Amino acid sequence: MEIAKPYLKKSVQPEFNEPVSFLQELASSLGVSGDLQELRENEMLLSLASLVLEVRLDSESPFFKFLEQQPCRVNIDKLEKKHYLLSGTIKDLRLLYQELKEQKVAKALLIFLCNFFPSLFEDLWPKRGLVQPLGIEFSLLPKKEFENLDLSIKLRHAYFLSTFQVAFRDLSYLYELDIKPVILEKMPETYVLTQEESPVKALSEKLFNLLQEFPEDVSSLFYPVVYGVKGFLYQPLIQYMAFLTRFLAEEKHPLREASLELLAELKEIYPEPFGLIPV
Incomplete structure (x- = not known):
């Protein structure tokens, strides 16, 4: 005793917007499998890395509809008209798509995530595929731009x-x-x-x-x-x-x-x- x-x-600390290598290293240090397929099934590990994304819109209407669903445990801030910041853990971003998969914004988000981080998100890809919604563009927020954000916004992301x-x-x-x-x-x-x-x-x-x-x-x-x-x-x-x-x-x-x-x-x-x- x-x-x-x-x-x-x-x-x-994980490197900014680089979750895959960090999660594999963390898995190794904890003595669990770092195999990518097993990694994305490990909700504990997926809760320990995050992404900070920006989304630009031709029209804010689909994003307002997305916000009406109150995405759980994902932080969202408006930077300027038709330009938003969105962040969350890998686990929460996966849940966001699973809960709101009929929303255009959620579809555009999954397409982006599967393009940049397929090992963490490709199992969510629907059998019939997805068509890129027009006028919704996600991207990784550069670290330098993140560091220049107002403190009140940075604290949330x-x-x-x-x-x-x-x-x-x-x-x-x-x-x-x-x-x-x-x-x-x-x-x-x-x-x-x-x-x-x-x-x-x-x-x-x-x-x-x-x-x-x-x-x-x-x-x-x-x-x-x-x-x-x-x-x-x-x-x-x-x-x-x-x-x-x-x-x-x-x-x-x-x-x-x-x-x-x-x-x-x-x-x-x-x-x-x-x-x-x-x-």
């Missing part, structure tokens, strides 16, 4: 990958803020506590050792709230702003110390706006 502290920290280790009970704090952590591993032999002072640690060890003497169906009623959970967070920066601000505002929040560590890393990369978060 191990008693550990929670952490939130920066992970290796710049994704950041971090790793976490928390107690099972503390996952609820993330879900409350509409953050869906990617669970990599449950660690029933590791108990994640916010305090490691000697009295707390000694008492915890005695308690957990006692619980382990009970039948599993009995002891499991007591300790799941503190067993360790590892995984990834891959969210736009604006989501990090929301949960770091919330966690740091409470002096005794169980994830406050872990949030301070992550905030220090984010400040180095994005001094604005993370340098403005009060601590």
Whole structure:
């Protein structure tokens, strides 16, 4: 049995708009198959890379109809008339087409994605094919143009990958803020506590050792709230702003110390706006 502290920290970041090689490298580091066919069936991995696209339109009518369907977990901003920015994880872009496949914008999106990233999207191609909708043009947003966007827009489309280790009970704090952590591993032999002072640690060890003497169906009623959970967070920066601000505002929040560590890393990369978060 191990008693550990929670952490939130920066992970290796995917290259801008280059998901395939990153996902294969990540698969290798996690000991799972990097075969492209198996890769696109792995929803966990597909949640850890994203694309930032721009779409230009001859007419905004089909895009308004597309927006009426409220595409789930995909971020959209209007840059100027008939010119929009759209971003999401590979998983969410796949779901977008599957949910809205009758929409012209969704069809144009899949045609573009299959042309540029066939290994991640070609299994979605319909048997009868697709005809390119007229007046809808998708493209990859160049990194230089992305860096020149207004901060308010960039915050919604710049994704950041971090790793976490928390107690099972503390996952609820993330879900409350509409953050869906990617669970990599449950660690029933590791108990994640916010305090490691000697009295707390000694008492915890005695308690957990006692619980382990009970039948599993009995002891499991007591300790799941503190067993360790590892995984990834891959969210736009604006989501990090929301949960770091919330966690740091409470002096005794169980994830406050872990949030301070992550905030220090984010400040180095994005001094604005993370340098403005009060601590």
